Amino acid sequence: MKLGARILKTGIAITLALFIATLLQLPSPVFAGISAIFAIQPTIYRSYLSIIEQIQANVIGAVFAIIFGLIFDPHPVIIGLTAIIVIVINLKLKMENTISIALVTVIAILETPGEDFIQFALIRFFTVMLGIFAAFIVNLVFLPPKYETKLYNHILNHAEEIIKWTRISVRNATEYTILKDDIEKFKEQLIKVDHLYLLYKEERNYFKRTNYAKSRKLVLFRQMLITSGRSLDTLKKLHRFDNELNNMPEKFRSCLLEELEDLLNIHEELLLSFIGKIRTNPYIENNHLEKLHKKQLIEALMEFHQENGDDLSSFYHLLPLVATIIDYSEQLGHLDKLMGSFKSFHKEENEVNIPETE
DSSP: OOOOHHHHHHHHHHHHHHHHHHHTTOSOTHHHHHHHHHHOOSSHHHHHHHHHHHHHHHHHHHHHHHHHHHHSOOOHHHHHHHHHHHHHHHHHTTOGGGHHHHHHHHHHHHSSOOTTHHHHHHHHHHHHHHHHHHHHHHHHHSSOOOHHHHHHHHHHHHHHHHHHHHHHHHTTOOOHHHHHHHHHHHHHHHHHHHHHHHHHHHOOOSSGGGHHHHHHHHHHHHHHHHHHHHHHHHHHHHHHTHHHHHTSOHHHHHHHHHHHHHHHHHHHHHHHHHTTSOOSOHHHHTHHHHHHHHHHHHHHHHHHHHHTTTOHHHHHHHHHHHHHHHHHHHHHHHHHHHHHHHHHSSTTTTOOOOOSOO
């Protein structure tokens, strides 16, 4: 198990909350530590939104806990009834994520009300809020997330695996069931990379001059994800029509494999050019070659159709494969145009510094 930044931040937030509560000599500082657990968020922006919702939820929990505490004795049934009301109100206000912290406030206040109940309730409310603010400070200061690095590395690793399997597949050197299982894993990985993209998109810049560069990077990363999706679609089609492809005429098969190999090389080079390891724009330099291959590929498919007019099933199977490869080619072309624009304008703001290892 990898010790991630969120695990460390949770431990630091609990420690900070307990330390401050003890320093202020608050009774039951444990509630500050508990609330800090719920307040840790993956991004600074989410932490900011979360603290606003949690303040609202805690006020709701505290108000109802005080009302029921003044009217009734501290009985488990009363605490449960208060919890139900607080949950319903949070659901009505669409603050589902803050229900847990609101219930902590309810239990903390109704646990052992004494003669000075109002004072006791306010101290407990303040103790819970202390944990929330401690978590926000930790989120803001300690180990700020670097989702740009994570996102690029995940996109690169995901694309490299797909490219590797595509090359193996076209050489007819794969086990059908093994590749099928790996394709399912690639689908799950792509969903996780999409989630990382959303986290990166949520990150807010503190300086206005970096907002434009961040917007351009978002467009680039989005296109990288789309291109990775098209490469996965190509691999799926190769896997699905493996037998049909192996029985194709050598001319058509050679043309298809030549086009595909060029696209895989270009995909690799584009990803490396993003971090400055390759200075050229491979797709632009090979654009004429790409168009020639695409034309040859379509002509070879139509020639096969004319020579085997009676065998429409093979033609219908290969048609979606060719269409997917062409779509993959077009997405690579769009990615290269975005990459060239990114590298040409606002070079200082657009500088990308991605470590080789995370």
